[in-house]
Amino acid sequence: MPGTVGRVPNPPAPVSGAPSASGTAAVVLRHDWAGTPLGPWRAWDPAVRAATELLLASPVPMTLTLGDDHLLVYNDAYAELIGDRHPDAVGRPAAEVFAESWPLPGVGEAIERTYRSGEPFLEKETTLPLHRRPGLVEQSVFTRGYSPVRDSAGRIVGVLTVAAETTQVTQQLQSLSDFAAALAGTLTLDDVARVALRYAITAFDADRVSFAVDEGGGWRMVRRIRGELVDEADERLPPLWRRIPPEWQGPVATAARSGVPLVVDDGQPLREIAVDRHDQKVRSLATVPLRASVVRGSLTVGYQVPHVWSAARRALLATSAELVGQAAERARRFETQHGTAQLLQRSMLPAHLPDLPRMRIAARYDPGVDGNAAGGDFYDAFLLPDGRLGIVLGDVAGHDVQAAARMGQVRAALRALALTDPRPDAVLAGLDRLVTSLGAEGETHELFVTVVFGVVDADRQRLTLASAGHPAPLIRRCAPDGAPVTEYLDVPAGAPLGLGCRPPTVTVRFAPGDTLLLFSDGVVERRWQDLTTGLDALADAVAGAGSGDPRALCAVATAAVPGATEDDVAVLAVEHALRPSRSTSMEVPAEPTAPSRVRHWMTAQLTEWQVPESIIGAAVLCTSELTTNALLHAGTAARVEIDLSPERLLVSVADSGTRGTVTRAQTDTLSSRGRGLGLIEELSDAWGTDPTLRGSTVWFEILIPPG
CATH class of the missing domain: 3.30.450.40 (GAF domain)
Structure with a gap:
């Protein structure tokens, strides 16, 4: 939303405020801004001062309208355009200075629109009256680009207008406006x-x-x-x-x-x-x-x-x-x-999930739209003393360091309680006492925590769950003679933790071929639609997935509901496999011969496992591409993992370093760049990327035809 120009306490004197400033810059810097709503020049927000200094130094006609009154700041080139209105126009409302043209289409309303919406706007080749000399009005053709100006806090405080009087630069201005808009959407x-x-x-x-x-x-x-x-x-x-x-x-x-x-x-x-x-x-x-x-x-x-x-x-x-x-x-x-x-967020999540013969487990965490703050979503999966599997997914309200710290406390306490007494209702009751204590200690009533905890008993093919205010889990059941079906488990949500949570437990069948999906509300909630729409979209997407593989379903789930979410997204998937899978891995050194070594190793391994030749060829080619890309962009050793089940082949390539540390020699040798992820999309049935504590993992899945 637009706002007034930010102030900074005891700011340093700007360099452009030196006595050497001349021309229009001197007029602007010496203007009595203290008598305007903007306040003294020295107290302007650094980002606004920087934009003003850029404008004053530019040879292109530019004007900056600041604040709700659109007070004028402009440079020498713009002063030439407005003729005898300079220098009196400096610091005055634009609507007063250009009273005859302000109501015209593409003038006042364009500035107002950009100021209110924050969207850049280009007005192409319009005719405007100019008073270059006293008593003479000229009709001049201009192309003008409008861009929002933001302060250091990201608030819109003004509009930058770039004016060109010749049509020859129209294309360049359009390109520059598009460029500015594209840069505005960059994060890294x-x-x-x-x-x-x-x-x-x-x-x-x-x-x-x-x-x-x-x-x-x-x-x-x-x-x-x-x-x-x-x-x-x-x-x-x-x-x-x-x-x-x-x-x-x-x-x-x-x-x-x-x-x-x-x-x-x-x-x-x-x-x-x-x-x-x-x-x-x-x-x-x-x-x-x-x-x-x-x-x-x-x-x-x-x-x-x-x-x-x-x-x-x-x-x-x-x-x-x-x-x-x-x-x-x-x-x-x-x-x-x-x-x-x-780093804070991911360091509080499990580095590795259990590797079990009949239980395949995967999880995914994505930050919200901002991605610039720690969140409170968490997941965990761990073996209990009796051999059963404990699974949990929760959400601590907030997007700050405190939320992440509380998330760490809740996750650690839950595992400790479960290892002592794994009954889901007992675990959540103990957590409720913890959250109540944390709230009292922090003297806050805004500690809002939801969580669902379950125990998987693979031998008895059953799952016991309890929920404290969390969305109901989704289960994908494998029909022996038909298409997979999905259903939301009827688990009473109960009250969130800290409010006297006493949830009941529910036990359901969890047979081989079934996959359980726990998820946070960021997966299904969108501001512009009701919750039911999001839940239906998730169920349809999971049912239509090519396989019940947990990693693939995590990717499907996070993309099931269209549109961006401002909330964090966490998903945990557990598959009760029909048959145990075979898996192996290879550490790939950061050297030019690595992709070739991976190809030979993978071909031999898949041939030994009697994978069809057509699948071997596609998988080896995709893995070679992913290995090359990992070495190119991370510059550190990578890890290739293969997991083969009767239904699908899953391959992942994980790097472990910061992007961009590859050497020149490696760049010359690892030259198979260009096909990239387009090749993966063409040859695989599903693929995705998973961020990790350090680096990232790219994976793909190829389905194996029956028989």
């Missing part, structure tokens, strides 16, 4: 790099573009070459970063260190640092620093023929780099906060 540096490279190669019709950031202990760079095969599936993979030593003297690092653009119209700018023929062929190059306050880096555009960099082209590249810099800073903050929150 991988996302920023993908968007920046895609935009730069197209907008500048370049032969080579690159994006680099300073990682502290060195540089990280990614590039794209004209004509390089990048399909839709490949776009979803992390970009292929190259590590560069901190002392590197290439144009990318030189421009980033100095803050000064480097432009070569004709020459061999990459001759000394070329890594392949693409770099060697570059004749013209422009490298622009990001000019971000936290992230140091640059954006580079190159051509294989001489190219004259006009002022307009340089300005467009500089503006693009500014947008990339802002997005990179947001991404760096997000990655730092996200990594800490997710």
Whole structure:
């Protein structure tokens, strides 16, 4: 929602506020902002000041309307457009300054719309009256782009308008507006790099573009070459970063260190640092620093023929780099906060689930839309002293560190209670006393915890459950002579923990071939539809799954209900297998020969297990691709696991490192990039990705025909 410009206590004096400011910048900085709702310039939010400084330094006509009154801030180029209205227009409401044009379509209402909705907007080639000289009104054609301006807290505080008087730049403005909108949706540096490279190669019709950031202990760079095969599936993979030593003297690092653009119209700018023929062929190059306050880096555009960099082209590249810099800073903050929150979250979840002959178990946890805070969803599965299996899924309300800490307390207490007395009603009654005590200790009545706990007795083919305010579990039953059917178990929900929970227990049949699904409300709840719709969609999706394999069903469940959810999502699936499966694994070293070794090992293993040749070929090809991608993007050892049952072959490849640490030698050797996940989609019946405590796991499933 729009808001007033944020204030900061005792802010440092801005650099652009120095006496050296001249022209329109001097008028803006010396304006009596203290007499407006925005307050003194020194007290403006840093993000708003940064946007203003970017505007004042830009050669492109720009204006910034701030606050509910749309008070005007603009630069020299815009001052030339409004003629004798400058300098009196500075700090005044836009509706007053442009009273004759404000009611026109695409003017006042466009600014209001962007300010209220936060959606960027491009108004193409409209005719507006301009008073360039006293007594003379000119009808001028403009293209204007409107983008929301946010403060450091993410609130909309104004609208940035970029104006172009010639139709020749309409396409560039449209592209720049789309670029800004695309960058606004990025979360990580991988996302920023993908968007920046895609935009730069197209907008500048370049032969080579690159994006680099300073990682502290060195540089990280990614590039794209004209004509390089990048399909839709490949776009979803992390970009292929190259590590560069901190002392590197290439144009990318030189421009980033100095803050000064480097432009070569004709020459061999990459001759000394070329890594392949693409770099060697570059004749013209422009490298622009990001000019971000936290992230140091640059954006580079190159051509294989001489190219004259006009002022307009340089300005467009500089503006693009500014947008990339802002997005990179947001991404760096997000990655730092996200990594800490997710490390906390996942460190409180079980690192490994039990590996049992007749019980296949899988779980999945996905953070909410923000993904930037720890949550309270949790799951667990563990063996009881008598050999039975305890399973649990719960939800502690909240999306902060405190919620995650309470989740850890509840999960640890539940396992301790279950190992002493596994009766579900007794376990939840003990948890209720714990939550009541935690609430009293914290002097809060807002401690809201729901949980479902069950005990699986495989020998007696039964399942005993109790619930404390949690959604009813879903079970997928395997019909011997028909399609699978699903049903929600009739487990009384009872009251959430901490409210005197005394839930009854329910015992149901759990036969071989059945799969149980425990899930949090984030799986089925959406703001725009009722809960029944979500529950029906989940039941239909699980029933229609190709197999009852737990890992596949976890992926099916998390994608069953369309649309995004702001809540965390947790799923735990347990399959009572018809027959025990066979499994094995291989540790894959981070070296160029690894994919070949995996292919030979897997072919031999599946042949020994008498898997049909057609399935062996598809599985080996998919596994080779996943292994290559894991080594390319993680740069650490990977682990390949095979699990074969009479119904399906399940293969997973897990990496264990941070993305982007692959060496140059590995990049050259592991060159089977390009087919990627599109190949997995084509050859497998189901596939998915599972985040782990460190790294990620990609898996696929191939169904085995009967007989």
